[in-house]
Amino acid sequence: MPGTEDLLVEADRLAVELDRADPPTLLDVRWRLAGPPGRDDYAAGHLPGAVFVDLDTALCGPPGYAGRHPLPDPAALQAALRAAGVRAGHPVVVYDGGDGMAAARAWWTLRWAGHRPVRLLHGGFPAWLAAGLPTSTAEPAPAPGDVQVRPGALPVLDAGEAARLAAADEGVLLDVRAAPRYRGETEPIDPVAGHVPGAVNLPAGEYVVEGRFPAADALRERFAAAGVADGVPVGAYCGSGVTAAQAVLALHVAGRPDAALYVGSWSNWVADPSRPVATGATPAG
Known part of the structure; x- marks a missing residue:
């Protein structure tokens, strides 16, 4: 789809990028409103090198008057993203279980936080599987990132x-x-x-x-x-x-x-x- 290269990435294209010396940072944000936890899906198999990030606790603030998924505290978000290996100016790809909702909220949150180079894996984990691409159960230990959260980059x-x-x-x-x-x-x-x-x-x-x-x-x-x-x-x-x-x-x-x-x-x-x-x-x- 012309004009969407900085928003969406197809599975085959992502596979090529992940084979490079300095690949994008991968965030697995699989989530269901009523559970079970997305981490269970991640443990059963994920894109090689992907780090699990929880939508409820890392990408959103605590539920309350502001809503069930309010804006995160900037300092807490920065700590979570750095723990996941997100580096300033370095590309990030987010994916979920296929409906694109949790990944879109992750995409939005990173861009709101001032991190522009983030794309969504189009079709999510099912698209990766449908392309016959490999998965892993190994949980990586990424080097800490240095991303700076600067809220307000999206309205x-x-x-x-x-x-x-x-x-x-x-x-x-x-x-x-x-x-x-x-x-x-x-x-x-x-x-x-x-x-x-x-x-x-x-x-x-x-x-x-x-x-x-x-x-x-x-x-x-x-x-x-x-x-x-x-x-x-x-x-x-x-x-x-x-x-x-x-x-x-x-x-x-x-x-x-x-x-x-x-x-x-x-x-x-x-x-x-x-x-x-x-x-x-x-x-x-």
Whole structure:
């Protein structure tokens, strides 16, 4: 896919890069919302040289009022990335179990932290296996990295900013959860069902299929149908900022590197009972 070389890497291309004298740093971030832990998958087999990094404890802050996957403490994130061998200016590749969500949040977190040379293995671990490439159960001990975490390199939204964007005549706040959650018909995780008033529903399955992104033109068309026109401010949220990070990556592929992430997402929005909640199939409810 032309124009995505600094965002996504295919398995066969990555295999060539890993055979070089100074290969990219590999981070295995496999994760499931309801478990079991991704480390179990990592122990059973991973890309040779990959270091496991836990999404919940290393790449996000503790759950609470700010959401289930809030921004990490910069010092703690820097320590975790250095322990994983991340070096300043050195390429990083992240991968997950194939749906691309945890890897996208890892990609977003590193770029937010100021580390630009990071890509996502397109299709994740299943794509590596499908290409017939080798795996390992050996756990590497990387030399400590020297990455410097400098927060703020990607735009974020807090609840007030998300509300203003959703209400703006010239702006779009995308809710990328499944339609029944958006409509308020069901809420399997958070205590309140519904959506941010004014947010437009664009479920993740409509622009990412099995962790793989369509070509940039197709993504632009899909986002345009949801109201994301050129020059119109755009942000995304989900339940806790993981699937929405994948939406931000898709927007980058589509040529919108200004897309903002509401990190706290719905889990932060409903933490304050005074915030309004819309239900139904339309943005206004």
